[in-house]
Amino acid sequence: MNEAEAVVVGVRVRPFQDREIQNNASLCISMSQKSTSIFDSSGKDTMFTFDESFWSHDGYEEDRTGYLRPKPGSRYADQKYVFDTFGKRVLDNAWGGYHCCLFAYGQTGSGKSYSMVGQGSNKGIVPISCEEIFRRIADDEAASHSYEVMVSAIEIYNEAVQDLLIPVESRPRKGFEIRESKILGVYIDGITKRPVDSYKTIHNTIEEATTHRTVGSTLMNATSSRAHTVLIIEFKTVMAGSTRVSMINLVDLAGSEKVKQTGAEGERMKEGAMINKSLSTLGNVIEKLAEKSTNPKKAVLVPYRESKLTRLLQNALGGSSKTIMICALSPASSNYEETMSTLRYADRAKKIKNKAVVNENPQEKLMRELMEENQKLKEMISGLGAGRTFDARTFEDLGRKQREIAEAEAALKDMQKTFQERLQEDRQRQEEQGRRRGTVVNPMVPMIVNLNQDPQLQGRVKHYFMEGKTVIGCGRHQEDDSDSESGSDKSESTSEESEEELEPDITLLGFGIKREHAIVVNDGGRCILRALNEDAAKATCLNGTPLDRLLDMEPSKCLQEQIEGGFLLTHSDRLIFGPCYFVFVDPNTGTAEALIASGEVDFTMAQMEENRAKRSATEKRLRKSLYSPSMILPGLEGEDQLQEMAKELGEARRRLELKDQLLVAKDQELEELRRQLAVLQGNPEDQELLYGRHEKVSMVIDSTFEEALAQLTALEAMFSSRARTSSSQAKAGAALA
Secondary structure: OOOOEEOEEEEEEOOOOHHHHHOOOOEOEEEEOOEEEEEOOOOOEEEEEOOEEEEOOOOEEEOOOOOEEEOOOOOOOOHHHHHHHHHHHHHHHHHOOOEEEEEEEEEOOOOHHHHHOEEOOEEOHHHHHHHHHHHHHHHOOOOOEEEEEEEEEEEEEOOEEEEOOOOHHHOOOOOEOEEEEOOOEEEEOOOOOEEEOOHHHHHHHHHHHHHHHHHHHHHHOOOHHHOEEEEEEEEEEEEOOEEEEEEEEEEEOOOEOOHHHHOOOHHHHHHHHHHHHHHHHHHHHHHHHHHHHHOOOOOOOOOHHHOHHHHHOOOOOOOOEEEEEEEEEOOEHHHHHHHHHHHHHHHHHOOOEEOOOOOEOHHHHHHHHHHHHHHHHHHHHHHHHOOOOOOHHHHHHHHHHHHHHHHHHHHHHHHOOOHHHHHHHHHHHHHHHHHHHOOOOOOOOOEEEEOOOOOOOOOOOEEEOOOEEEEEEOOOOOOOHHHHHHOHHHOOEOOHHHHOOOOOOEEOOOOOOOOOOEEEEEEOOEEEEEEOEHHHHHOEEEOOEEHHHHHHOOOOOOOOOEEOOEEEOOOOOEEEEOOEEEEEEOOOOOOHHHHHHHOOOOHHHHHHHHHHHHHHHHHHHHHHOOOOHHHHOOOOOOHHHHHHHHHHHHHHHHHHHHHHHHHHHHHHHHHHHHHHHHHOOOOHHHHHHHHHHHHHHHHHHHHHHHHHHHHHHHHHHHHHHHHHHHHHHHHHHHHHO
16 A cells, blocks of 8 residues: 655745835845745744755846856756756656646745746746657657547636636636546546647647637636636556556646735725635645644545635645645745745645555546446346335435446546547547637738737737628627626617628627627728727727727827728727727738837736726816816806805815825826836736736726716706706796796
8 A cells, every 4th residue: 555645845936026126125035955944024034844945036147048047056946957856756757657736826926837837938847848748758669658648728717617728708607517426536527638649739739728818818807817727637658558547737826915915906806805715725725634644543624625726636635646836935025924824835735645546547447436336326226126215315316326427438438539539539629610710820911919917828819800891799699798688789780780790700708898899891901990889989999099989089189090980900009899908910010929029019008098098088077177167067147156156166176176186196106107017028927016006006096087077977967957947947037027
């Protein structure tokens, strides 16, 4: 019998970010071999010991390819060293036939994704592992050995499990179910398993998953740090009539963070609550497993079922998997509390012990268990036929057994397919998907390219405008529920195309996207954008300004060229459809990659532009309220009326002036944040934290404008009512006279 093995735990500290350097942050972390110490503001230190302590704070230099390598004599742990220490260990376990799991945990911006995915030339554990798998397969010259690799990619966002290898519009709204059976264990029902036979194929599969994740995050207004992502690699080795299967789980957890530090509100607060709930449950599971490992005789209930994340990691934590955990640390004293929390998390995790077993001949094991369950089912049915009485629970068990057996038979049937059959089926499925979705890849056709707050997800989705008409919308069966309930989808069309109930060529989802939203006409390379109804015109922005406002502008004041009720698109124009941000690319002028790499266009800029346009429209109306009633309501007459209303307006004016002063101060703060964001163009982790401050300031400004607008609207309504009453009284008096 195999002895229990402890979870392997390592911690890694990143360099200071530019913002931390500007704020003169002090270093609160030190490392010596496998020990890590953290210092509080008084200088008191707390020491932890782990399997590995990776010092990646300083002592590095950049080579001509952009790779960060250690300086001579430095203790800097580069990407290769981290992979050789942990990533290689995962693959060694997989080659031995063990299930294995590596997951990264830490505060947002602490460097989790850098360790797992990497950036530029600094590839992380995931891409290096994929390269290494096929390098090892190629190096194995044994004729009796064959290998099969299957890949799945999932995301857990707001407690919903989504398959990243399925297009967003084709997924179930509530996600996929995690199920558990005696025969199959814990599994995700209906998940895609993509067969891959080369590094290029697995790389393309991961790119496809990232693209789908990008689309999903755009629609949900989320970024990569708002969701847990899991790459599952099923690795099968066949040798001398024996088969071994290993499940490799590479998990990039969502960032742990405190709501009060991020300034999150509304949907962001809800997202944060869900993330904190799943991470908190993971912490509880780790704590209970640690307690169970240190006191084996004690009966301990482990709360796996309290979140989708812990159910999915059930085998990795306290099961039969070899598990490695890497915790990312911030070195700045300003993040002391979060870093201390991460270290305690890691310290508990190293106490967990798993009993890993070699997974040999899974097909034979499944057949054996299936036969046993079939026999039990036959005995239950025989007893029923012999006149024995069964209670409701027995009938429930009977139904459950039938479902489990059906699922196991389907799994067995799938296992019996050859790897070549799987590859052929998958190629046919992808070709069919491409035909059904009308996928076009032509770099010389005008296109729109997505913008995203996360630089890793920006520029990954491209929609092409072929010659003729391209319809943009959410499709007949996808329109936002809130729109359907309000009946806003029934608004009259402003064009002949909409009356024909066109199915969209480009499908976008999200609040505000109409079934038939907009149309782009490509006439010899000149692209003209038109909204298909009034609601769509309000929810579509060109360079920050809604189309309905652009249409109302005098031609001399409108910066966009109008053509037949539409607008001519030019290279680098920013387009917003509901929650979806894009940049228009004219291939004759330049490329999307050049636009984004130069910093000329990005998500932050597009969102700031949109917010400025919104504030500008409200500001014009707000400024008018600081004048007299006769300027607000030019129809009023009579000195007595004006004097009476002037008193009330004076108080309202003072309140609005205070709000105006607040807006000026906040706008200055926003301008400073814009300047800092421009300086931090090449630092995505720093941008993410600074963007949180920008978002919070923007929310304060928007809220102040809304309050001022509501106050102004109420004031105008009151004056209008009094004016009507006064006019009626005057007419009545004249009639009596």
